[in-house]
Each structure stands twice: as C-alpha cells, then as structure tokens.
Amino acid sequence: MATFNLSFRAAHPVSISRKLNEQRYMPTHLNTLNRRPTVVIGSGIVGVSAACALVARGVNVLLLEQFQPGHDLGSSHGESRIIRYSYSDPFYASLMGDAFRAWAKLEADTGVSLYVRTGGLSFGPADSDYVPKIAANLKSLDVPCRLLSAAEVVGNYPGLRVPKDFLTVFEPSAGVLLASKAVKLLLELSTKVAGALFELRPNYSVQSLDMDGEYPVIVGPNQERIEAERVIVAAGGWVKKLLPREASSIEVTRQNVFYLRPENLDAYRPGRWPVIIYKGDDDMDLFYSLPAMSDQGVKLARHGGPVCDPEKVDRDVTEKDWEPVRDYIRKHLPAWNGAEIVSRSTCLYTMTRDEDFRVGPLEKHPRVILASPCSGHGFKFGPLIGRIVADLCETGMSDYNLQRWCPKRNSEQHKASL
Ligand SMILES: Cc1cc2nc3c(=O)[nH]c(=O)nc-3n(C[C@H](O)[C@H](O)[C@H](O)COP(=O)(O)OP(=O)(O)OC[C@H]3O[C@@H](n4cnc5c(N)ncnc54)[C@H](O)[C@@H]3O)c2cc1C
Incomplete structure (x- = not known):
C-alpha cells in the first residue's frame, strides 16, 4: 500500500462556510430527507477525481456508486490509458499541459507513479x-x-x-496512465485526507434526481431521499438515466x-x-x-x-x-x-455527437453539475476535471472557457478530432 503525503490537505484549509455546511450533516435513514453538502454520483475516474479535489479543500463529500468501486462494467477500469498532447484539435491540445501537471501533482502528493x-x-x-x-x-x-x-x-x-x-x-x-491504479489511489487518498468528511456508499444505485425544489434531491434505493447543496453527476454511460433531458443526445x-x-x-x-x-x-x-x-x-x-x-x-x-x-x-x-x-x-x-465533453452546471438547476469527459478520450483529463468541478462547486466559476463543454450544447457541427 502506498504511503500518502498528508500535506495535500494542509494546503487547502477548511473555510468557515464549509464548516457550517458540515454542521448541517446528519446521518441518513431510509425514507427521510437529509441535506448533504456535496454528493458525487459515480466512482469512475471523474467521480473519484472530483471527490478527491473537494475533500482536499475541506468539503464534505458523499460518493455514491451503484457497483463496487473499481468494477469493470464502466469506462475507467483496466491497466492503461493513453495520455498525449497529440490532438489534431487545438482546444484539447492546449489543455494537455494542465492535464499533465494535474497527474504530476497527484504523483508528487502520493509518491505513487501513474504515468x-x-x-x-x-x-x-x-x-x-x-x-x-x-x-x-x-x-x-x-x-x-x-x-x-x-x-x-x-x-x-x-x-x-x-x-x-x-x-x-x-x-x-x-x-501511458495506469488506469485502475489511479482510480484506486484517488479513492484511498480521499479517505485518508478527509477522514469523516468523506463517505463512500458502494452498491448504492441512484434511481433518479428530483430537481423541482431549491435543492436537488437524490432518490436512492427504497425511495430514500437525500437532499444536497450540490450534486455532481459523474455517471459515465448511465448519465441518461439520471438526466434524461440534458443528456438526451x-x-x-x-x-x-x-x-x-x-x-x-x-x-x-x-x-x-x-x-x-x-x-x-x-x-x-x-x-x-x-x-x-x-x-x-x-x-x-x-x-x-x-x-x-x-x-x-x-x-x-x-x-x-x-x-x-x-x-x-x-x-x-x-x-x-x-x-x-x-x-x-x-x-x-x-x-456526444461532436465528441466534446459535457462539463458544467445545468441551466435549469445550477446546483447540479454534469461531469462527463467522455467520447473515448476523457481519462487523461480526470484530475484536471476534478479540479474544475471543485472550482465550480466552490465559486460557480472556472478558470477555463467551458463553452464547448456546456451541458446544453447539442451540436453536430464541430467534431473534436482526437
Ligand atoms: C476501451 C476504452 C479505452 C479508452 N482509452 C482512453 C485513452 O487511451 N485515453 C483517455 O484519455 N481516455 C480513454 N478512454 C476514455 C476514458 O476511459 C473515459 O472517458 C473515462 O474513463 C470516463 O470516466 P467516467 O468517470 O465519466 O465514467 P465511468 O468510469 O463509467 O464511471 C461512471 C460511474 O458511475 C457509476 N454510476 C452510474 N450510474 C449510477 C447511479 N445511478 N448510481 C450510482 N452510481 C452510478 C457507474 O457504476 C460508474 O462506476 C477509454 C475508454 C474506453 C472504454
């Protein structure tokens, strides 16, 4: 087992507003409504990267996964994924410097080699x-x-x-990025860094998202309802079940x-x-x-x-x-x-038809953030997307121009050339 450098957490002190969020946390019971600060749905590379970035900033995170983390039914498992600047699309090529640096930081923080x-x-x-x-x-x-x-x-x-x-x-x-090793490491790091701030619920299948009220409500097995201040939908190929309208294409x-x-x-x-x-x-x-x-x-x-x-x-x-x-x-x-x-x-x-990612708050309910770096080229962006999602949760903004990843974008005009 790798040893972790806990300075990762010290670099991001807990803010007073986040402490207030934590005080609102109550243990969940069946058929009752609880409000959680941040709920991440999905423990693929995107969900674990977002969870890790959030807990490192002192945010309380509940991570829900329909199977056992590390399962081989989605998109993030297996020995390896390619990482490269070599994109024919200048937009993705220009993001790769930060994507490489995000992996290097994870390696430096943990002492574990992934690239x-x-x-x-x-x-x-x-x-x-x-x-x-x-x-x-x-x-x-x-x-x-x-x-x-x-x-x-x-x-x-x-x-x-x-x-x-x-x-x-x-x-x-x-x-090459060591894919399954990275997912496991990010999960271990979240647990180690966050302690009680982080809870993982495996074998928890979210049935639907109720977005009618001020706060989104996650409907789980047995109709359990969990209200959240923020929901990050990192459900990979299952995203349509949770966001049938936004992910229709x-x-x-x-x-x-x-x-x-x-x-x-x-x-x-x-x-x-x-x-x-x-x-x-x-x-x-x-x-x-x-x-x-x-x-x-x-x-x-x-x-x-x-x-x-x-x-x-x-x-x-x-x-x-x-x-x-x-x-x-x-x-x-x-x-x-x-x-x-x-x-x-x-x-x-x-x-997506244009092979662009879909990452950002939903227009209808900005407390819900779609995080889908998809189309067969998203793994290399995992930790960078985690940081972007954490920024969106914290400030509602990103340092990056996310126009091309806008969840409501339904264009067939541009095709990201891998
Ligand atoms: C064969 C293959 C090769 C690839 N090669 C590369 C490559 O070389 N380089 C590269 O950069 N990218 C590559 N990719 C793409 C990259 O792997 C994906 O973009 C990335 O893994 C997507 O991660 P994700 O977290 O969005 O999805 P996933 O890994 O599928 O994670 C989604 C998670 O959400 C969970 N979930 C879904 N619905 C629910 C629910 N209702 N309740 C609870 N949990 C739920 C799922 O069980 C799953 O664990 C490749 C993909 C594949 C399949």
Missing part, C-alpha cells in the same frame, strides 16, 4: 490533415515532436508498417479491447515501443495500441463501436468484432500477425 513515458506515434494518409494538424498544435505549444518518414518509422520500430505516402509525427512526452457505444502476446514480447515494452494511433479516412478507421505494461501483453483496439444500452451490453467479443482489428494488424503491425490473443473484453464509451 509511464513511452513516446507516441500518430500516423495517417498524407492526403488527410490529421498529422499536419497535430504537428502544428505541438509546435505552437512548444511540445517537442518530430515528423518521421516511413523509412525512419520502420527503422526505429521494425514490426510497424507505414506506407511511403503516409505521414507520421512522434511525440516523446506521450505515454448522448449515446453509449460498445468498445472491444484486445490484449495480444506477440513473439518477443520484450520488444514491445515501454522504452522500446511507443503508444501508436492511426487515423484513416473515415470515422471508424481509427485504431490505437499501447505497449506491454505487463505480461498481459500489448493492448490494441478500434476507436468506435455500435450503440448499446449500458444496462444490457453484450459483453461477448466475437470474431466479427476481431475482424477489423485483425485487418489493421495485417496492414500496419505485421509483427503482431498471428499473436496469441490473451484477452478480449468490452468497455463503454459515452459519446
């Missing part, structure tokens, strides 16, 4: 603007990067095949993840093998892979999948699901062709 620098390659056809846009964004942010010719790519990474007429950009700072997609053990697995470990993202001509022609972080092997997946109901997801990964990934391997990763498939699993993406 593994591996370097990252992004490649695609020369007639697409994907790679030029990434390179331009990295350049304007002064993030070191190199454009590589196809021959250089293959020279550096035998096993990877990039056609001559493709473009490739290499970002040395891209890497959000869809959940079924994502398949494969772990493979190619021959000579050591050649594909961090230090020798990077994160790789390929984007072709159409939306579904997008694949990514991560180096072997353990003997489980390399991770490989297609970005995109069919719409599904989070309550009834078919978690059997079939040959049909494997086919496009196999074809990608044949084209671009011939060294992995025929590698043993160690595991196949299903994970959920919460998708």
Whole structure:
C-alpha cells in the first residue's frame, strides 16, 4: 500500500462556510430527507477525481456508486490509458499541459507513479490533415515532436508498417496512465485526507434526481431521499438515466479491447515501443495500441463501436468484432500477425455527437453539475476535471472557457478530432 503525503490537505484549509455546511450533516435513514453538502454520483475516474479535489479543500463529500468501486462494467477500469498532447484539435491540445501537471501533482502528493513515458506515434494518409494538424498544435505549444518518414518509422520500430505516402509525427512526452491504479489511489487518498468528511456508499444505485425544489434531491434505493447543496453527476454511460433531458443526445457505444502476446514480447515494452494511433479516412478507421505494461501483453483496439444500452451490453467479443482489428494488424503491425490473443473484453464509451465533453452546471438547476469527459478520450483529463468541478462547486466559476463543454450544447457541427 502506498504511503500518502498528508500535506495535500494542509494546503487547502477548511473555510468557515464549509464548516457550517458540515454542521448541517446528519446521518441518513431510509425514507427521510437529509441535506448533504456535496454528493458525487459515480466512482469512475471523474467521480473519484472530483471527490478527491473537494475533500482536499475541506468539503464534505458523499460518493455514491451503484457497483463496487473499481468494477469493470464502466469506462475507467483496466491497466492503461493513453495520455498525449497529440490532438489534431487545438482546444484539447492546449489543455494537455494542465492535464499533465494535474497527474504530476497527484504523483508528487502520493509518491505513487501513474504515468509511464513511452513516446507516441500518430500516423495517417498524407492526403488527410490529421498529422499536419497535430504537428502544428505541438509546435505552437512548444511540445517537442518530430515528423518521421516511413523509412525512419520502420527503422526505429521494425514490426510497424507505414506506407511511403503516409505521414507520421512522434511525440516523446506521450505515454501511458495506469488506469485502475489511479482510480484506486484517488479513492484511498480521499479517505485518508478527509477522514469523516468523506463517505463512500458502494452498491448504492441512484434511481433518479428530483430537481423541482431549491435543492436537488437524490432518490436512492427504497425511495430514500437525500437532499444536497450540490450534486455532481459523474455517471459515465448511465448519465441518461439520471438526466434524461440534458443528456438526451448522448449515446453509449460498445468498445472491444484486445490484449495480444506477440513473439518477443520484450520488444514491445515501454522504452522500446511507443503508444501508436492511426487515423484513416473515415470515422471508424481509427485504431490505437499501447505497449506491454505487463505480461498481459500489448493492448490494441478500434476507436468506435455500435450503440448499446449500458444496462444490457453484450459483453461477448466475437470474431466479427476481431475482424477489423485483425485487418489493421495485417496492414500496419505485421509483427503482431498471428499473436496469441490473451484477452478480449468490452468497455463503454459515452459519446456526444461532436465528441466534446459535457462539463458544467445545468441551466435549469445550477446546483447540479454534469461531469462527463467522455467520447473515448476523457481519462487523461480526470484530475484536471476534478479540479474544475471543485472550482465550480466552490465559486460557480472556472478558470477555463467551458463553452464547448456546456451541458446544453447539442451540436453536430464541430467534431473534436482526437
Ligand atoms: C476501451 C476504452 C479505452 C479508452 N482509452 C482512453 C485513452 O487511451 N485515453 C483517455 O484519455 N481516455 C480513454 N478512454 C476514455 C476514458 O476511459 C473515459 O472517458 C473515462 O474513463 C470516463 O470516466 P467516467 O468517470 O465519466 O465514467 P465511468 O468510469 O463509467 O464511471 C461512471 C460511474 O458511475 C457509476 N454510476 C452510474 N450510474 C449510477 C447511479 N445511478 N448510481 C450510482 N452510481 C452510478 C457507474 O457504476 C460508474 O462506476 C477509454 C475508454 C474506453 C472504454
């Protein structure tokens, strides 16, 4: 078990107004109404990051999770997630400095390592603007990067095949976040830092949110009602159940993840093998892979999948699901062709049509904050979103321009290019 540096809490003394909030706390009983200062719904990376940021500022937090924290039915579980500046959308690229710093602070506060620098390659056809846009964004942010010719790519990474007429950009700072380890750490840190200020209720499924009064009311199992001064909805793929109107355009997609053990697995470990993202001509022609972080092997997946109901997801990964990934391997990763498939699993993406996050107070009820850094690229922003949500709770404002993440935004015009 990691040891925590408790100076994390001392840096954020409890304010008098928050102490008043705490005094209003009463233990909950079935079918009675209690008022809690802040309730967070969901213990994925977003919920635990928000809870941790809030308790570090002395706010009393109740965290509700429908399953056991760390479960593998949502979006935040598993060994790894990619972190990178390499976005073709300048807005997300510009946030990455703060996102990296938020992870570094968490590592410094806890002494636990969560980010593994591996370097990252992004490649695609020369007639697409994907790679030029990434390179331009990295350049304007002064993030070191190199454009590589196809021959250089293959020279550096035998096993990877990039056609001559493709473009490739290499970002040395891209890497891997240890996903499940981070979620567990943030939960442990909340408990350790907050003591009695933090309560986690596992296996507590919120049935609905009643937003008719001045304070939102969480309706739980057995019709238990918990009134809250603030509610943070970090429910990932289940958000529509709680906010059917505000999240009406959000869809959940079924994502398949494969772990493979190619021959000579050591050649594909961090230090020798990077994160790789390929984007072709159409939306579904997008694949990514991560180096072997353990003997489980390399991770490989297609970005995109069919719409599904989070309550009834078919978690059997079939040959049909494997086919496009196999074809990608044949084209671009011939060294992995025929590698043993160690595991196949299903994970959920919460998708907006524009692939932008949805984070901010609801127009109808600003005491309710939607926190959904979604669309398959939100993990890397977890601790930063936690801080933004804590700011919104505390002051109603954020240092960031959250226009593109506005919960009521229902636009199809802009598509965040990952
Ligand atoms: C296969 C895959 C690969 C990805 N790769 C990357 C990557 O490389 N880099 C990156 O940055 N991002 C990546 N992402 C995206 C990223 O993982 C997600 O954006 C992020 O995990 C979303 O976290 P969340 O907390 O919003 O949702 P979740 O992790 O799903 O958490 C929501 C939680 O809310 C709980 N909940 C829901 N409803 C209720 C209720 N009514 N009552 C109580 N609890 C409730 C759920 O049980 C769940 O625990 C990937 C996602 C997937 C699926």
